[in-house]
Amino acid sequence: MSAAIRVASFIGLMLVSMQSWAEYHLNLRPGVTSFSQGAYDIHTLVMWICVVIGIVVFGAMIYSIVMHRKSRGAVAAKFDDNLTIEIVWTVIPFIILGFMAVPATKVLLAMEDVSDSDMSIKVTGYQWKWHYDYNVGENAQDISFFSNLATPMEEIHNKATKEKNYLLEVDNRIVVPANKKIRLLFTSNDVIHAWWIPAFGVKQDAIPGYINDAWFKTDKIGTYRGQCAELCGTNHGFMPIVVDVVSEADYEKWVASKKESAAAAEASSNKTWTKAELIEHGKAVYATNCVACHQASGEGIPNVFPALKGSAIATGDVSKHIDIVVHGKTGTAMQAFGAQLNDADLAALVTYERNAWGNDTGDAVQPADIKAAR
Amino acid sequence: MSSSTNPDVYFIPEPSKWPVVGTIALTTTIIGAVTSIHSGAINLILPVGFLMIAYLFFGWFGAVIKESLADSYNPQVDKSFRIGMLWFIFSEVMFFAAFFGALFYARTIAVEWLGGAGNNAMTHELLWPAFDAVWPVMSNPDNTKFVPPKEIIEASGLPAWNTAILLASSVTVTIAHHALRANHRKPLIIWLAATVLLGCTFLVLQAEEYIHAYTELGLTLGSGIYGSTFFLLTGFHGFHVTMGTTMLLVMLIRSIKGHFTADKHFAFEAVAWYWHFVDVVWLGLFIFVYWL
Amino acid sequence: MSAVIEEHHDDHDHKPTGIGRWLFSTNHKDIGTMYLCFSFLMLFIGGTLALVIRAELFQPGLQFIDPELFNQMTTLHGLIMVFGVIMPAFVGLANWMVPLMIGAPDMALPRMNNWSFWLLPGAFGLLIASLIMSLMGMGSAPNFGWTFYAPLSTTYGPDSTDFFIFSVHMMGISSIMGAINIIATIINMRAPGMTYMKMPIFVWTWFITAYLLIAVMPVLAGAVTMMLTDRNFGTSFFSAAGGGDPVLFQHVFWFFGHPEVYIMILPSFGIISQIVPTFSRKKIFGYSSMVYATSSIAFLSFIVWAHHMFTTGMPVATELFFMYATMLIAVPTGVKVFNWVSTMWKGSLTFETPMLFAIAFIFLFTIGGFTGLMLAIVPADFQYHDTYFVVAHFHYVLVSGALFGIFAAVYFWLPKWTGNMYDEGLGKWHFWLSTISMNILFFPMHFLGLAGMPRRIPDYNLQFAEFNQIASIGAFIFGFSQLILLYNVIKTIRGKSSEKATDQVWEGAEGLEWTLPSPAPFHSFTTPPTVK
Numbered sequence A: 001m002s003a004a005i006r007v008a009s010f011i012g013l014m015l016v017s018m019q020s021w022a023e024y025h026l027n028l029r030p031g032v033t034s035f036s037q038g039a040y041d042i043h044t045l046v047m048w049i050c051v052v053i054g055i056v057v058f059g060a061m062i063y064s065i066v067m068h069r070k071s072r073g074a075v076a077a078k079f080d081d082n083l084t085i086e087i088v089w090t091v092i093p094f095i096i097l098g099f100m101a102v103p104a105t106k107v108l109l110a111m112e113d114v115s116d117s118d119m120s121i122k123v124t125g126y127q128w129k130w131h132y133d134y135n136v137g138e139n140a141q142d143i144s145f146f147s148n149l150a151t152p153m154e155e156i157h158n159k160a161t162k163e164k165n166y167l168l169e170v171d172n173r174i175v176v177p178a179n180k181k182i183r184l185l186f187t188s189n190d191v192i193h194a195w196w197i198p199a200f201g202v203k204q205d206a207i208p209g210y211i212n213d214a215w216f217k218t219d220k221i222g223t224y225r226g227q228c229a230e231l232c233g234t235n236h237g238f239m240p241i242v243v244d245v246v247s248e249a250d251y252e253k254w255v256a257s258k259k260e261s262a263a264a265a266e267a268s269s270n271k272t273w274t275k276a277e278l279i280e281h282g283k284a285v286y287a288t289n290c291v292a293c294h295q296a297s298g299e300g301i302p303n304v305f306p307a308l309k310g311s312a313i314a315t316g317d318v319s320k321h322i323d324i325v326v327h328g329k330t331g332t333a334m335q336a337f338g339a340q341l342n343d344a345d346l347a348a349l350v351t352y353e354r355n356a357w358g359n360d361t362g363d364a365v366q367p368a369d370i371k372a373a374r
Numbered sequence B: 001m002s003s004s005t006n007p008d009v010y011f012i013p014e015p016s017k018w019p020v021v022g023t024i025a026l027t028t029t030i031i032g033a034v035t036s037i038h039s040g041a042i043n044l045i046l047p048v049g050f051l052m053i054a055y056l057f058f059g060w061f062g063a064v065i066k067e068s069l070a071d072s073y074n075p076q077v078d079k080s081f082r083i084g085m086l087w088f089i090f091s092e093v094m095f096f097a098a099f100f101g102a103l104f105y106a107r108t109i110a111v112e113w114l115g116g117a118g119n120n121a122m123t124h125e126l127l128w129p130a131f132d133a134v135w136p137v138m139s140n141p142d143n144t145k146f147v148p149p150k151e152i153i154e155a156s157g158l159p160a161w162n163t164a165i166l167l168a169s170s171v172t173v174t175i176a177h178h179a180l181r182a183n184h185r186k187p188l189i190i191w192l193a194a195t196v197l198l199g200c201t202f203l204v205l206q207a208e209e210y211i212h213a214y215t216e217l218g219l220t221l222g223s224g225i226y227g228s229t230f231f232l233l234t235g236f237h238g239f240h241v242t243m244g245t246t247m248l249l250v251m252l253i254r255s256i257k258g259h260f261t262a263d264k265h266f267a268f269e270a271v272a273w274y275w276h277f278v279d280v281v282w283l284g285l286f287i288f289v290y291w292l
Numbered sequence C: 001m002s003a004v005i006e007e008h009h010d011d012h013d014h015k016p017t018g019i020g021r022w023l024f025s026t027n028h029k030d031i032g033t034m035y036l037c038f039s040f041l042m043l044f045i046g047g048t049l050a051l052v053i054r055a056e057l058f059q060p061g062l063q064f065i066d067p068e069l070f071n072q073m074t075t076l077h078g079l080i081m082v083f084g085v086i087m088p089a090f091v092g093l094a095n096w097m098v099p100l101m102i103g104a105p106d107m108a109l110p111r112m113n114n115w116s117f118w119l120l121p122g123a124f125g126l127l128i129a130s131l132i133m134s135l136m137g138m139g140s141a142p143n144f145g146w147t148f149y150a151p152l153s154t155t156y157g158p159d160s161t162d163f164f165i166f167s168v169h170m171m172g173i174s175s176i177m178g179a180i181n182i183i184a185t186i187i188n189m190r191a192p193g194m195t196y197m198k199m200p201i202f203v204w205t206w207f208i209t210a211y212l213l214i215a216v217m218p219v220l221a222g223a224v225t226m227m228l229t230d231r232n233f234g235t236s237f238f239s240a241a242g243g244g245d246p247v248l249f250q251h252v253f254w255f256f257g258h259p260e261v262y263i264m265i266l267p268s269f270g271i272i273s274q275i276v277p278t279f280s281r282k283k284i285f286g287y288s289s290m291v292y293a294t295s296s297i298a299f300l301s302f303i304v305w306a307h308h309m310f311t312t313g314m315p316v317a318t319e320l321f322f323m324y325a326t327m328l329i330a331v332p333t334g335v336k337v338f339n340w341v342s343t344m345w346k347g348s349l350t351f352e353t354p355m356l357f358a359i360a361f362i363f364l365f366t367i368g369g370f371t372g373l374m375l376a377i378v379p380a381d382f383q384y385h386d387t388y389f390v391v392a393h394f395h396y397v398l399v400s401g402a403l404f405g406i407f408a409a410v411y412f413w414l415p416k417w418t419g420n421m422y423d424e425g426l427g428k429w430h431f432w433l434s435t436i437s438m439n440i441l442f443f444p445m446h447f448l449g450l451a452g453m454p455r456r457i458p459d460y461n462l463q464f465a466e467f468n469q470i471a472s473i474g475a476f477i478f479g480f481s482q483l484i485l486l487y488n489v490i491k492t493i494r495g496k497s498s499e500k501a502t503d504q505v506w507e508g509a510e511g512l513e514w515t516l517p518s519p520a521p522f523h524s525f526t527t528p529p530t531v532k
């Protein structure tokens, strides 16, 4: 078999297998919304057109490689020009492109029409988590929360077996009702992120200072996962998105439970905690909010994220410690967590940091201290 | 050694140290500049770098002038130089195009969108409800981060004068060129000197304007998109005027020394082209930055 | 037209000696050689970074490097490959071949030529120094991707970003001067009778590439300059708080960036257009349509940039415009592909290494072009964007496109450069190993992207494990195959055991460069040849 045929058949095989693997979700997935289906269809169309053109072009080339080789005694022909055929192969591709452009335009126009939505959710990208706000537009609800990566660090560092949804699990999922047109408003708190759920066919950049929108509507109840799709710094690979599409009734239940827990958090900020309670709660809060940078060991990443273990701030003046956690440090990755966590969480955090990893200050910070420092 | 006045002879310069000197000079300057920026104070490396660049210019152009005076260049080399200069100026045009592009984008797209235009109603409503999309931007979306200017510079004042000055200088340099072509040395020197003078006046006025903007109008690099585009465009233009004026000055000195003849004076022409280019950029600036 | 070369005090073909020959060179061949060696070195550095990436991605979980370093690897890999490998290699080839092909003694502006080269070690010295510092624990190297989007690279960029900015300035100066030189050479140094429409296609493609370079490199310089002032002098080009827009950065960057990708392919098109006729023993089919197609690609490249930005929330009309314009590029590119195939059609083909690489180029580049076309379709791009599907696309056009073109050129012209034949057997090994492993490496990335794996991530969900493993295996085979090339080139240059090359080298070779002795003399054409 000639060399070139081997290459061609190799590529051909790969192309074919792309289709046969489709059941195993190696091709694009049709998804659960009208335009993820649209995107899938146009993807399939264009791919097959390309395959056919490829077969024609590569076929001609392979034929020539086989038949017109010098070793077979081929003598070179003299032609080097043919206006007719050149016009033909300029015009035909043009027409083929037209056949792709029309359906593509249709799908796109449908996607960009965000009018008449049933509810809006504001999605804000943070380094490296998502924040969801249900309090805009129609059917506004007084709900807002952060959604952090929930995969344990042990799995990431290969110290525990990885679960099925490795890196695609969060602590707080977005919950939305099925069969409703949900409008998403994207923005960012720091750098550009991109919110992407493949099954919805939605990928939009979250740009600081601007709001982009997109929408989706699906009747398929289920859990859908995605990831941040725009390089946003160190932990870009660790900011997943999980959406639960539920029935109307379940959605109402979820709204009620969210409100309850908000009230409970309020209450917890008003009581006085014991040191042990603070440390225990603080450890959990630390694990979701701070490990990404300062690491579970409290040692940070040299030159990028400072160690808290033995750090001057975490072992020195409490007010400075509270200050940097609550207000962050502008111009660095250290955000103002005062805007993200409640007083109880912050108090627990600071207490934990001041007593973990050999930072034996013995201090216990109460929610009231945080309130005073805000 | 064959005579280079023969037009059929190829010219290839001898090996030269200047390119390597150039790289070392630039790298040094860069290290100096970045370390100075980071420490907030100018350190020693930066001036050393600048000195090396000055040495480079003197040396490299000195060598070219020497070769030119020795009549080593034939018409073919001359044409290569012309092509080179022409496309160099084109690349400069594209450099300014990037900043003009930024200005147009900011004016017609960014600011409008922040004010809610197009499909950006939510941007305005949720993020910057207090922001008013007007140009010049006298109140930024976030006035704590970027303190807006109190006032901006009117086109009819200094800028109008500067326009007149630059336009006049384009005329004077052309008159000088005609004088050169007619082999009239005296008018050449007078008109060229006038051009240099006009260039300097422009720069002085520009400096005046900057001082005024910074000290009285609160118009700074940090005063939002208006200040950003204003200073970057006028600043780079001013830098080009400085380079152009320096080059004109060199041409003046060379004219006085009698380096040019009526039909061989490419260096002069190149500088004149450059000067016209700087002038045209200014017209763009005057219209789009100051006037409209 | 009689002419002798102005040799100053030197005799004909007297070469300067020692290190000074290279440092102070004004000779197009020596400068070309330095460009090519530099690019080869960078290929190994950039390739090693790629192997680090592939090693980390071999399995899910974090194994070798932390996410921060991973981002630096990706960034420097992209930057080094684009600005340090492909572009310098092309300029090196232009330096060597353009004067030979148009019958000139040297480049038009030889001294500037040398500076264009020597700026590169300075620029990459700064860039690589920041990586070494980072490895030694002093700060972080650029970590925002080769596209360095604001505000990740401005407000949030590490300190080394400012070095990066100036290093890009230096590369820009280098490219602009190189391009001006090539333009001046082509316009002004052609031998008598060498009209524009008689120029070899390689010269044509470089001519057009040079215009792309001077049109867009200054825009890149503008982009990094705005970054510099945003970072250090308080401007707000890319900050909404001051009335700017982060997306403005992307517009400026891609106005440069898209023509840039054609800068990285057009010279390869030219190389293929030299090689295919040679080994088909037949004239190139449709010479003039090749020239027009190249010009159309160059023209269109200025009005398609926003196809990299479909997810940034541009108005629909804008998206549609850029989609249509992008799709149009398939037409002239198709013309080129069809012309190559027609050149082979009814030829008398032989398959030496340059031809093998050229054929692989046509196959694999076309596949990469097809995926490019898929990416241009906006609704589908929402799914592909920033996934490994894009990574697969651009490695098909860059590795089996640009890089294979360079490999083909090296084999094609090495005998002319050195006077020695390369080892054909090793060449074939290099070809087959590279071509097969290249597909093992990059083909699975299509599946990964379609299945939803984002790019620029150091760790991934288990569903992506198998294909990543396959890709990583391919990467290591591909990487180590390049050592064969290195060995073969060194062996040919030393020439102890090599067959001597004839002047014409290849049976079907036509053109001025093949009329000169092999190796080509230090000053190419001391008397201008006359072209019929």
Ligand code: HEA
Pocket (backbone or CB within 6 Å): A050, A053, A057, A093, A094, A096, A097, C147, C261, C262, C264, C265, C307, C308, C326, C327, C329, C330, C331, C333, C334, C335, C337, C365, C366, C367, C368, C369, C370, C371, C372, C373, C375, C376, C377, C381, C384, C385, C386, C390, C393, C394, C397, C398, C401, C402
């Ligand atoms: C050498 C470099 C090179 C080349 C030549 C191309 C060629 C093309 N590219 Fe590619 N591209 C890149 C390098 C290149 N690209 C890089 C580096 C990126 C990523 C940058 C980053 O984000 O880091 C990228 C990304 C990229 C995107 C953005 C994807 C995304 O981020 O979402 C898009 C979208 O439109 C695109 C499209 C195209 C198209 C339409 C072509 C066309 O020119 C292809 C034309 C060729 C053909 C179509 C095949 C031959 C034609 C025929 C046989 C004729 C008949 C065919 C038909 C009618 C179908 N490219």
Ligand code: HEA
Pocket (backbone or CB within 6 Å): C043, C044, C045, C046, C047, C048, C050, C051, C053, C054, C074, C075, C077, C078, C079, C081, C082, C085, C086, C144, C145, C146, C147, C391, C395, C398, C399, C402, C403, C441, C455, C456, C457, C475, C478, C479, C480, C481, C482, C483
């Ligand atoms: C022409 C350009 C070019 C070339 C040739 C390559 C070549 C390769 N690239 Fe390329 N790549 C890019 C341009 C290029 N790339 C760009 C622009 C990006 C985007 C960056 C970004 O996202 O910002 C990218 C991104 C990119 C990614 C995605 C990273 C990410 O998203 O996180 C990956 C992952 O697999 C990858 C892999 C490879 C591999 C394995 C090769 C191989 O082909 C390399 C093979 C070569 C060698 C391996 C050299 C030989 C070395 C040895 C044999 C080792 C011996 C060692 C010593 C002697 C010390 N590249």
Ligand code: CUA
Pocket (backbone or CB within 6 Å): A125, A126, A128, A192, A193, A194, A228, A229, A230, A231, A232, A233, A235, A236, A237, A239
């Ligand atoms: Cu957020 Cu990537």
Ligand SMILES: [Cu+2]
Pocket (backbone or CB within 6 Å): C257, C258, C261, C304, C305, C307, C308
């Ligand atoms: Cu592009």
